[in-house]
Amino acid sequence: MSHHCLTQTKIGKKYLVALTGLGLSLFVLMHMLGNLLILVSPEAYNKYGHALTSNPGIYLAEVGLVAILFVHLALAMKLTRENWKARPVGYAVVSSGEKATSLTTRSMWAQGILIFVFIIHHLITFKFGPHYEVEYGGVMMRDLHRLVIEVFQNPLYVAWYLVALFALAFHLSHGVKSSIQTLGIHHPRYFNKFKMAGILYSVLVGVGFMSQPLYVFLIYKG
Amino acid sequence: MGGASKSKLNLKLKLWRQKNAKDKGYFMDYDVKGISTEASFLEMLDVVNEELVKKGEEPVEFDHDCREGICGMCSLVINGNPHGPDGATTTCQLHMRRFKDGDSVTVEPFRAGAFPVVRDLVVDRSALDRVIQAGGFVSTATGTAQDANCLPVPKDKADRAFLAAACIGCGACVAACKNASASLFVGAKVAHLALLPQGEAEREKRALAMVHQMDAEGFGGCTNTGACAAACPKEISLEHIAILNREFLKASLLER
Numbered sequence: 463m464s465h466h467c468l469t470q471t472k473i474g475k476k477y478l479v480a481l482t483g484l485g486l487s488l489f490v491l492m493h494m495l496g497n498l499l500i501l502v503s504p505e506a507y508n509k510y511g512h513a514l515t516s517n518p519g520i521y522l523a524e525v526g527l528v529a530i531l532f533v534h535l536a537l538a539m540k541l542t543r544e545n546w547k548a549r550p551v552g553y554a555v556v557s558s559g560e561k562a563t564s565l566t567t568r569s570m571w572a573q574g575i576l577i578f579v580f581i582i583h584h585l586i587t588f589k590f591g592p593h594y595e596v597e598y599g600g601v602m603m604r605d606l607h608r609l610v611i612e613v614f615q616n617p618l619y620v621a622w623y624l625v626a627l628f629a630l631a632f633h634l635s636h637g638v639k640s641s642i643q644t645l646g647i648h649h650p651r652y653f654n655k656f657k658m659a660g661i662l663y664s665v666l667v668g669v670g671f672m673s674q675p676l677y678v679f680l681i682y683k684g
Numbered sequence: 685m686g687g688a689s690k691s692k693l694n695l696k697l698k699l700w701r702q703k704n705a706k707d708k709g710y711f712m713d714y715d716v717k718g719i720s721t722e723a724s725f726l727e728m729l730d731v732v733n734e735e736l737v738k739k740g741e742e743p744v745e746f747d748h749d750c751r752e753g754i755c756g757m758c759s760l761v762i763n764g765n766p767h768g769p770d771g772a773t774t775t776c777q778l779h780m781r782r783f784k785d786g787d788s789v790t791v792e793p794f795r796a797g798a799f800p801v802v803r804d805l806v807v808d809r810s811a812l813d814r815v816i817q818a819g820g821f822v823s824t825a826t827g828t829a830q831d832a833n834c835l836p837v838p839k840d841k842a843d844r845a846f847l848a849a850a851c852i853g854c855g856a857c858v859a860a861c862k863n864a865s866a867s868l869f870v871g872a873k874v875a876h877l878a879l880l881p882q883g884e885a886e887r888e889k890r891a892l893a894m895v896h897q898m899d900a901e902g903f904g905g906c907t908n909t910g911a912c913a914a915a916c917p918k919e920i921s922l923e924h925i926a927i928l929n930r931e932f933l934k935a936s937l938l939e940r
């Protein structure tokens with residue numbers, strides 16, 4: 463039998479969407495935990511950022527992340543188009559009751575696009591935003607804390623941030639458990655536990671991320 | 685079940701009419717009166733067709749055969765739901781007592797690029813047969829059957845294989861899926877044979893061939909919405925899609 467390229471098949475592409483999705487899920491968890499340092503002190507927050515960006519490994523990590531995001535996005539978009547094509551004539555009445563398909567799963571593509579737009583805007587605002595400086599113990603470093611405080615004074619930015627984070631949370635709530643299933647992991651004994659874990663994960667990441675703009679906007683007094 | 689509960693329904697039906705695969709098709713409204721609550725959904729359509737024939741009109745074509753929930757021939761999407769509103773039920777086993785007097789009922793064919801409409805509510809589901817032909821079988825020697833006990837199958841595996849084998853190939857999973865994916869059907873077939881010693885010899889070849897044929901037929905990919913399992917009249921679970929995923933992954937990695 464001649465060889466087939468695994469990723470020529472829809473299942474093969476889906477494996478990669480699942481693997482890269484799980485990778486990105488871990489990244490957002492780490493990012494969220496880092497953000498929580500804002501609740502500790504400006505110094506802890508800035509020093510953490512400095513430790514990350516002054517490590518030469520950061521470039522490798524960034525290139526890796528962009529590559530993972532690109533594969534996730536490109537294959538998911540290709541699969542979505544193929545899936546739309548698989549039903550050229552739609553139904554007049556949508557399914558309902560126990561046979562209905564949840565809005566979360568139906569709108570994964572839209573959430574994905576929203577999250578992508580958010581990431582670009584987010585990078586422009588923070589990573590490539592104004593470069594304030596601060597000195598701790600004789601070391602000059604970027605005062606990202608100051609920028610964050612400034613940005614989240616704007617209620618429009620806070621609102622947009624929250625909308626994007628809701629989309630991220632919904633994306634994770636389906637994505638994590640779906641990825642596990644795609645990779646062939648499913649057993650009646652722990653299927654429901656994985657499902658719950660996926661939902662808890664999305665709530666944890668979502669609420670964790672939202673705490674930053676809400677804290678700055680509502681509580682932080684300089 | 686008692687005679688006292690017998691009653692009659694009047695319904696507003698909206699049925700899909702389409703002359704052939706090329707025709708665009710349209711919905712036609714029918715007011716039907718005096719349908720017994722004890723009739724099955726297909727018997728209700730029989731009554732509609734009798735009236736149409738009496739009036740000299742073309743009856744509405746729909747698929748059916750056993751009418752006892754075992755052959756997989758009946759189909760229909762009823763008010764948006766393949767095989768109607770109830771779980772674990774084929775259209776032929778759906779009864780009119782499930783509806784209320786005056787209900788509007790829209791009936792559409794199973795929709796998928798891989799299931800072209802033949803006429804009215806009849807679609808061509810032979811794409812599923814071609815997926816089976818690609819690998820959903822076991823090769824055996826002909827001649828006298830060997831003694832059954834020569835081939836030990838553990839009870840739990842036999843039970844699980846039986847659950848998978850309950851799939852009647854109706855295609856409701858495809859109709860229910862927003863991607864028109866046949867993953868639940870293919871998962872049931874691959875899992876059924878992968879669990880049994882008879883299926884072992886062609887195990888990897890089967891997973892590869894069936895997945896490639898499924899793609900070639902134009903079915904969509906699985907996005908784990910679970911709509912298929914909810915619509916499946918035989919309650920094939922999502923575990924079967926996970927089994928398909930890992931059988932295919934293993935086979936792809938081991939392919940020489």
Ligand code: SF4
Binds near residue numbers: 850852853858915920
């Ligand atoms: S898996 Fe269920 S819904 Fe799909 S073809 Fe088999 S019996 Fe029908």
Ligand code: FES
Binds near residue numbers: 747750753756776777
């Ligand atoms: S007609 Fe045979 S299953 Fe419905």
